Amino acid sequence: MMDTQTLRSGHRAAPSPSLTAEDLLTSAEELVPLLRERAAEVDRERRISDDTFRRLGDAGFFHVLKPKKYGGLELSEHEHARIAMTLARGCASTAWVFSILSSDNMAILAYPEEVQDEIWGENTYATLAGNTNLNPKAITKRVPGGYRLTGSWGFCSGSDFSEWLIFNAPVGEDGQGHMFLVPHAEAESTDDWFPTGMRGTGSRTMSVTDVFVPDHRVQATKDTVRKLKERRSLHPTFSTMYATWPSNGRFPFASCAVGAAWGAAEHFASSVGGSTRVANALGGAVRLAEQDYVATEFGQAQGDIEMARLLIEKRSLEASERARRHVESTEQDVARELRDNSLVTRTALRAVQQIFSLVGARAGRSEHPVSLAKRDIEMVSHHVTLNWRQNAVRYLASISS
Structure with a gap:
């Protein structure tokens, strides 16, 4: 097993360019049993293992x-x-690390070609973690x-493994945020x-002292948005550069919550x-499978999770199609995605509580x-982007103005 430092510095060949979306989804499915075996250890150790991280890279997930x-x-x-939802069936923290580090590739693409070469030129597996909230x-x-x-x-999140942060x-007298x-x-x-939840995401505090940048x-x-548009010419075949930033269309956080609920439902169904x-x-005992209330409560929970899964798949496909056609998302598109991110997370939380x-x-x-x-879904539900009331208000404004 390689240690974290070797994972950061090692230079291995990029995944096969012939890998398809279905190949990656199959790889994610195949990882679920192993992630389930390791989930309790991840929770105790508060990090995913080096071996798990290596497997995510080898599968091509950080190249999506x-x-x-x-x-x-x-x-x-x-x-x-879809990959994040699938991985979360086995371990939500592992899915979160994938989702964050993969999504942050798009932040790198807002920088000049010189920076992209600096980060990925020698190590195509290099990843970026950190925090884009302004620290005044x-x-x-x-x-x-x-x-x-x-x-x-x-x-x-993901800083246990990232090469970059x-x-x-704030910069200047007006304290304008800079990345x-x-x-x-x-x-x-x-x-x-x-x-209490999502303990394996490695979402620790990172600090720098008088570092030259x-x-x-x-x-x-x-x-950032303007720069991403300017960099499109560097990668003319990469349609996702036409997606919104920061993007809600890939459901980076909500997919982990729904996937975790999906996994809980699968566990219950297999053991009930x-x-x-x-x-x-x-004293005495009753068989759960023979209880009407179990059937009705579980049927409701499982059905709600299925609806949440389908909504993520539908909305993420719509966002991807807009990007493929180089069509800019409207405010209504963005507001609807924000609403649905928080909606499916609420649904996942309610369902797992029932189970x-x-x-x-x-x-x-x-x-x-x-x-x-x-516990993982409860933690995810508190993410700033998943505020149901705030996102519902924005959506209503987008369709009523």
Whole structure:
């Protein structure tokens, strides 16, 4: 097994350019049993294993949203969402690491070709983690050729493995946000990720102290969309460069929640035949599979999860088709995607809570698959992009104006 440092520095051949979307989905399906075996360990250790990360790379998952020039497969948001949902059936944290690091390839593509070459020229597997929320307390100092950067950023998912980090810090008298790209080796990690769910995402705090960042690796945050459009000419066959940024069309967070609920439902369905619960306080036992309330509650939960899956597949396909046709998303498109991201997450949370209640006291064990899924989905549901009320209000405004 390779250690994390070797994973970061190792230069191996890019995945076969002949890999298709179906090939990758098959690989994701084949990984699910192994991820299920390792899920409890991931929860305890608060990170996915080096071997698991290596397998994600070998399958080509980190090349889904990457241009062909750097060994990428130039696939779409639709494939990204489906892969994330599938991986989350086995382990939501693993799916999250894939989703974050794969999605962040698009942030790299907003930078000049010089930066893209610097990151992927020698290591086509290189990934980017970090935090794109502005830290107003960060300090930037203008120096010849670039900036000196000091600051800390929490929630850096995937930073256990990434070679590069992205940070949003204020620049100038007006404190306008700028995105800084920094080699992982120049940052320090604080082991402060102790949540109740999604414990294996490695979303720790990363900090830098007086690190020099050259001008070509610094861009105003407000210019990201414009810069992505300018870079399209560098990769004319990569249609996903016409997607929105940041993109909700690939359901980067919601797909992990729905996939985790899907996995919980599969576990319950496979085990309910031999499951019992204590009949009452005096003892006895009842078979779960023979209880009408179990059938009705589980039927509702499983059906809701299926609807959530189908909605993700439909919306992500629509977003991918717009990008393929080079059609810009409208405000209504974006608002609808935000609404549906939060909607399917709410649905997944409600469904896994129903399943959890059916399992009984056994689900109280931290390593129980349904317990893991429930805690993971609860954590996902608190992500800033999945605020149901906020997204519902924006959607209503988009269709009523």
